Amino acid sequence: MRDGVFRALADPTRRRILELLAERDRTAGELAREFPIAFASVSHHLGVLKTARLVATEREGQHIRYRLDTTVFQETVRYLMERFGGDAHA
Amino acid sequence: MRDGVFRALADPTRRRILELLAERDRTAGELAREFPIAFASVSHHLGVLKTARLVATEREGQHIRYRLDTTVFQETVRYLMERFGGDAHA
DNA sequence: CACTTATTTAGACTCTTAACTAAATATCTC
DNA sequence: GAGATATTTAGTTAAGAGTCTAAATAAGTG
Numbered sequence: 001m002r003d004g005v006f007r008a009l010a011d012p013t014r015r016r017i018l019e020l021l022a023e024r025d026r027t028a029g030e031l032a033r034e035f036p037i038a039f040a041s042v043s044h045h046l047g048v049l050k051t052a053r054l055v056a057t058e059r060e061g062q063h064i065r066y067r068l069d070t071t072v073f074q075e076t077v078r079y080l081m082e083r084f085g086g087d088a089h090a
Numbered sequence: 091m092r093d094g095v096f097r098a099l100a101d102p103t104r105r106r107i108l109e110l111l112a113e114r115d116r117t118a119g120e121l122a123r124e125f126p127i128a129f130a131s132v133s134h135h136l137g138v139l140k141t142a143r144l145v146a147t148e149r150e151g152q153h154i155r156y157r158l159d160t161t162v163f164q165e166t167v168r169y170l171m172e173r174f175g176g177d178a179h180a
Numbered sequence: 181c182a183c184t185t186a187t188t189t190a191g192a193c194t195c196t197t198a199a200c201t202a203a204a205t206a207t208c209t210c
Numbered sequence: 211g212a213g214a215t216a217t218t219t220a221g222t223t224a225a226g227a228g229t230c231t232a233a234a235t236a237a238g239t240g
Contacts, residue, residue, distance in 0.1 A: 003100055010096035011228080022173055028187055041229055043188055048227095062186050062237050073174045077167055083112055084163045101198080118217055131199055133218055138197095152207045152216050182240090189234065197226075204219065210212090 005076055008052035013037070014045050018068065021055060027063040095166055098142035103127070104135050108158065111145060117153040 008014055017031055032042040046066060049055045056069045098104055107121055122132040136156060139145045146159045 002105065003102060006096050006100035007227090010093055010100050012093060013228090015092065019173055022175070029185090032187090037228090038230060039187075040189085040231080044228075047188080059236090064187065068174060070175050073170055077170050080163055080167050080170075083109055084158060085112070085160050097197095103198090119215090122217090127198090128200060129216090130201080130218075134198070137218080149207090154217065183238100184240105185236100185238080187234100187236080190232085191230100193228105193230080195227085195229100198224090200221100200223080202220085202222105205217080207214100207216080209214080 002076070002079065004048075004052040005054065005072055008048050008054055011045065011048075013042075014049055017042075017045060017049065017066075018054060021066055021068045025065050025067040027060070027065050029063065031066065092166070092169065094138075094142040095144065095162055098138050098144055101135065101138075103132075104139055107132075107135060107139065108144060111156055111158045115155050115157040117150070117155050119153065121156065 032039045053072045058065045122129045143162045148155045
């Protein structure tokens with residue numbers, strides 16, 4: 001269950017996508033333009049993030065808008081803190 | 091830099107190792123006995139965890155004792171919380 | 181409906197990774 | 211130092227992941 005999340009976070013391109021989405025929602029195309037790789041590759045990364053439920057999508061006409069879904073982040077932080085004393089807020 | 095941590099956490103065997111170490115320190119052999127895979131395979135996982143600095147080791151005579159190193163956990167939790175609002179303690 | 185734009189899916193290729201067995205290294209005991 | 215135990219390293223194999231190009235799907239425009 002947690003595999004997908006950590007695996008998703010393990011790729012730098014995907015973390016960068018998440019950081020961009022943390023600033024503001026963006027369409028797939030807006031995101032893809034930020035990277036030197038093919039659109040199809042970014043699309044693949046978006047699929048991984050979506051499967052891990054780290055992002056959610058909404059169609060907006062021709063575009064598909066991506067936004068962060070913080071639910072799983074919260075669960076993940078809780079997991080790390082509770083199990084491994086990753087008590088970073090102090 | 092963060093790749094190693096998330097990649098290390100992406101494997102269920104390695105997460106289980108970390109959970110066991112969260113209970114108490116253990117030797118490589120004690121850990122290996124908990125899994126249905128070959129000792130060498132567990133050793134490989136321990137290597138990954140050590141490279142990610144999630145665990146630290148200390149030789150104790152014939153045995154090698156593994157313990158959790160929480161430093162990187164803390165950095166990781168901080169990263170997730172700051173960037174993605176993974177504010178799980180509320 | 182043909183045409184364009186936006187995005188995903190499919191198939192191929194390469195690189196990485198997790199597993200195994202066998203061999204190597206390190207420590208302890210006699 | 212020979213032999214036993216503990217652990218890692220090497221070499222192999224099979225599966226997974228990231229990338230690409232090309233094709234497919236979906237929506238907007240004339």
